[in-house]
Amino acid sequence: MGVEVVVEGLSKSFGKQTIWRDVSLTLPPGEISVLLGPSGTGKSVFLKSLVGLLKPEHGRIVITGTDIVRCSEHKLYDVRKLFGVLFQDGALFGSMNLFDNIAFPLREHTKKGEAEIRRIVLEKMEMVGLIGAEKKLPGEISGGMRKRAGLARALVLDPEIILFDEPDSGLDPVRVAYLNQLIVDLNAQIDATFLIVTHDIGTARTVPDNIGMLFRRELVMFGPREVLLTSTEPVVEQFLMGRREGPIGMSEEKDAGQAAAELAALRAGGTSGTLGGPKGGGGTGIVPQLEPTAGLPIRRAVERRRDRVMQILHTLPPSAQDAIINSLTREEQQHYGVFAGAGATQVQPPVQTATANQAPNPTPRPTPFPRTADLPQSEWQPQSGALSSDDAPAAAPAPGRKRGWLRRGGEK
Ligand SMILES: Nc1ncnc2c1ncn2[C@@H]1O[C@H](COP(=O)(O)OP(=O)(O)OP(=O)(O)O)[C@@H](O)[C@H]1O
Numbered sequence: 582m583g584v585e586v587v588v589e590g591l592s593k594s595f596g597k598q599t600i601w602r603d604v605s606l607t608l609p610p611g612e613i614s615v616l617l618g619p620s621g622t623g624k625s626v627f628l629k630s631l632v633g634l635l636k637p638e639h640g641r642i643v644i645t646g647t648d649i650v651r652c653s654e655h656k657l658y659d660v661r662k663l664f665g666v667l668f669q670d671g672a673l674f675g676s677m678n679l680f681d682n683i684a685f686p687l688r689e690h691t692k693k694g695e696a697e698i699r700r701i702v703l704e705k706m707e708m709v710g711l712i713g714a715e716k717k718l719p720g721e722i723s724g725g726m727r728k729r730a731g732l733a734r735a736l737v738l739d740p741e742i743i744l745f746d747e748p749d750s751g752l753d754p755v756r757v758a759y760l761n762q763l764i765v766d767l768n769a770q771i772d773a774t775f776l777i778v779t780h781d782i783g784t785a786r787t788v789p790d791n792i793g794m795l796f797r798r799e800l801v802m803f804g805p806r807e808v809l810l811t812s813t814e815p816v817v818e819q820f821l822m823g824r825r826e827g828p829i830g831m832s833e834e835k836d837a838g839q840a841a842a843e844l845a846a847l848r849a850g851g852t853s854g855t856l857g858g859p860k861g862g863g864g865t866g867i868v869p870q871l872e873p874t875a876g877l878p879i880r881r882a883v884e885r886r887r888d889r890v891m892q893i894l895h896t897l898p899p900s901a902q903d904a905i906i907n908s909l910t911r912e913e914q915q916h917y918g919v920f921a922g923a924g925a926t927q928v929q930p931p932v933q934t935a936t937a938n939q940a941p942n943p944t945p946r947p948t949p950f951p952r953t954a955d956l957p958q959s960e961w962q963p964q965s966g967a968l969s970s971d972d973a974p975a976a977a978p979a980p981g982r983k984r985g986w987l988r989r990g991g992e993k
Contacts, residue, residue: 583773585610585644586742586776590639592638594638600623601795602799603799604800605640607794607887608776613777613882616789617809618794618796623795627778631776657851664740666746667744670727674719677722686734687737690734705737706733708736709733725756728760745764748784765872766877788870792804801816807905810867811898840906890905891919
C-alpha cells in the first residue's frame with residue numbers, strides 16, 4: 582500500500598508574491614486524489630514542494646514520519662525515493678530510445694545488473710502498453726506514447742507516491758480517456774498513493790477518490806470527490822462548468838461585485854452560460870468512477886476509502902452525504918446503518934470498525950450540518966502523520982484553529 586502524505590499549514594511565496602498559504606490536506610494511502618485550480622494558482626509549485634524541489638516558508642509535509650520541509654538533505658534524498666513523477670511533457674531525453682529512458686533511474690540510482698534492469702523495464706513498458714516500442718526515440722512517437730513512456734519511467738523504482746502534472750496536457754480527448762483508464766488500472770495493480778494535477782474536468786469527475794481546489798491563494802476544498810462534485814460554491818461550479826461568469830477572471834480573480842452581478846444574471850437566465858464549454862466536458866454532479874479493466878485486481882483503496890468516508894460522513898454537506906449513500910449497495914447501506922433516499926438528515930452514526938487510532942463514537946448523532954469552515958480534516962488519524970523523533974517538531978496549530986479539510990475561500 583502506498584504511503585500517506587500529510588500537509589499542514591503550508592505556505593509558499595516567491596519574494597513578495599504569495600503563491601498559496603495555510604494549505605492543509607491529507608492524501609490517504611493508496612487513494613487517487615486530484616488537485617484542480619485556475620491557471621497560475623500554484624498547483625505545480627505544490628507538486629514541486631511535495632517532492633522537496635521547492636521549500637515552503639511555513640508548515641510541514643510529513644511522509645513516513647519525516648517532515649520534508651525541515652529535514653536534512655540526506656533524509657530528503659531517502660524520502661524522494663518513494664516518489665515517481667510524471668512531468669507534463671514526459672521529460673524524456675530526446676537522444677535516448679525509450680528503453681534507455683525508462684532504464685535511466687535504475688542505472689543512476691541502483692546497482693542492479695543489466696539483466697535485472699531489462700526485466701524491470703519490460704515489465705513497466707508492458708504495464709503502460711509500450712511493448713515493442715523499446716527502440717523508438719521520443720521524437721518518433723505520439724504525445725500519448727511519450728506520456729506513457731514517462732509513466733513507465735516513473736514506475737521503475739516502485740514508487741509509493743506518484744505525482745502526475747497535467748497528464749492530459751496536449752492530448753486529444755480519446756487519448757485522455759485511455760490515459761485515465763491506465764491511471765486507474767495502475768492504481769489497482771500497485772496500490773500507490775496518486776496525486777493528479779489537471780484542468781480536465783472529465784478526469785476530475787471520473788478518476789479520483791478525492792478532489793481539492795486551489796483558488797485565491799488558498800485551498801478552498803479538499804475531500805471525498807462527492808463533496809466538490811456536488812458543491813454549489815460559485816468558484817467550484819464555474820470551474821466545473823467552464824463558465825466565464827463567476828469569480829475566476831481572464832488572468833486573475835475578478836472584482837467581487839462584477840462576479841456577483843454575473844452570477845445573478847446567470848441564475849436569471851440572461852447570459853451565455855456554458856457556451857464554449859470546458860475541456861474534458863463540463864458538468865457538476867456525480868458520474869460513475871472509472872473501474873479497473875476486467876481481469877485486473879480490484880482497487881484495494883476503494884474499500885479502505887469507503888470505511889474512511891463513512892467515518893466522516895456526518896461531517897459532510899447533505900448533498901455529498903446523499904451521493905455517497907446512493908453509491909452504496911443495499912448490503913453496504915445496512916452495514917453502515919444508512920438509508921438511501923431518506924435524505925441526509927436521516928444518516929445514522931457510522932458503525933464503528935474499531936481501529937487503534939480512531940476514537941470511539943459514543944452517541945448517535947442527528948446531523949446538524951456544520952459550517953464548512955468548521956469541518957474537521959478527518960476523523961481518521963493515520964499513524965504515519967506523526968513525526969519521527971529525529972525530526973524537528975512542527976509548531977502546534979494556533980489555539981482554537983481548526984484543521985479544515987473543507988474550507989470556503991476567504992472564510993476562516
Ligand atoms: N521558481 C519560481 N520563481 C518565481 N515564481 C515562480 C516560480 N515557479 C512558479 N512561480 C510562479 O508561481 C505561480 C504559480 O505557478 P504554477 O506553475 O505552480 O501554477 P499552476 O497552477 O500550475 O498553473 P498552470 O495551471 O497554468 O500550469 C506563477 O505566478 C508562477 O510564475
